[in-house]
Amino acid sequence: xxxxxxxxxxxxxxxxxxxxxxxxxxxxxxxxxxxxxxxxxxxxxxxxxxxxxxxxxxxxxxxxxxxxxxxxxxxxxxxxxxxxxxxxxxxxxxxxxxxxxxxxxxxxxxxxxxxxxxxxxxxxxxxxxxxxxxxxxxxxxxxxxxxxxxxxxxxxxxxxxxxxxxxx
Ligand code: FES
Numbered sequence: 640x641x642x643x644x645x646x647x648x649x650x651x652x653x654x655x656x657x658x659x660x661x662x663x664x665x666x667x668x669x670x671x672x673x674x675x676x677x678x679x680x681x682x683x684x685x686x687x688x689x690x691x692x693x694x695x696x697x698x699x700x701x702x703x704x705x706x707x708x709x710x711x712x713x714x715x716x717x718x719x720x721x722x723x724x725x726x727x728x729x730x731x732x733x734x735x736x737x738x739x740x741x742x743x744x745x746x747x748x749x750x751x752x753x754x755x756x757x758x759x760x761x762x763x764x765x766x767x768x769x770x771x772x773x774x775x776x777x778x779x780x781x782x783x784x785x786x787x788x789x790x791x792x793x794x795x796x797x798x799x800x801x802x803x804x805x806x807x
Pocket of ligand 1: 726765769770
């Protein structure tokens with residue numbers, strides 16, 4: 640179990656590193672949140688926001704506002720692979736519904752849920768800016784377009800196979 644002190648120390652170390660990398664001041668908070676989220680495996684513990692408040696001098700409300708504005712940030716634990724499915728109209732009308740049904744069936748979870756093995760979390764997203772190759776989804780930072788129900792099953796199978804071989 641992680642304690643408030645553990646989180647505080649971790650955030651302090653991460654923030655110190657970020658400040659040495661000469662980002663624009665406005666990017667500092669975003670970069671720190673990214674690094675904290677990567678450290679904790681796809682989520683930001685709420686205690687981290689409090690530690691950031693001390694380090695940055697920003698109001699807690701401002702830090703929460705940034706954390707909740709960007710859908711890439713989460714304050715609840717998520718799977719190793721966060722799958723963000725575009726639910727905007729161009730994707731929806733190009734077989735997006737079928738693709739989504741296939742994905743939900745394959746994973747056995749709905750939106751905002753994580754598979755029992757902790758590998759996959761399913762999230763919905765608005766336009767991912769790749770409408771030319773709709774329907775589209777992202778797995779962490781990687782985009783997949785021109786999807787079909789068969790293709791999404793292949794993508795999941797590939798990731799599961801990769802995880803199993805990493806375990807061996
Ligand atoms: S509508 Fe889906 S990527 Fe733009």
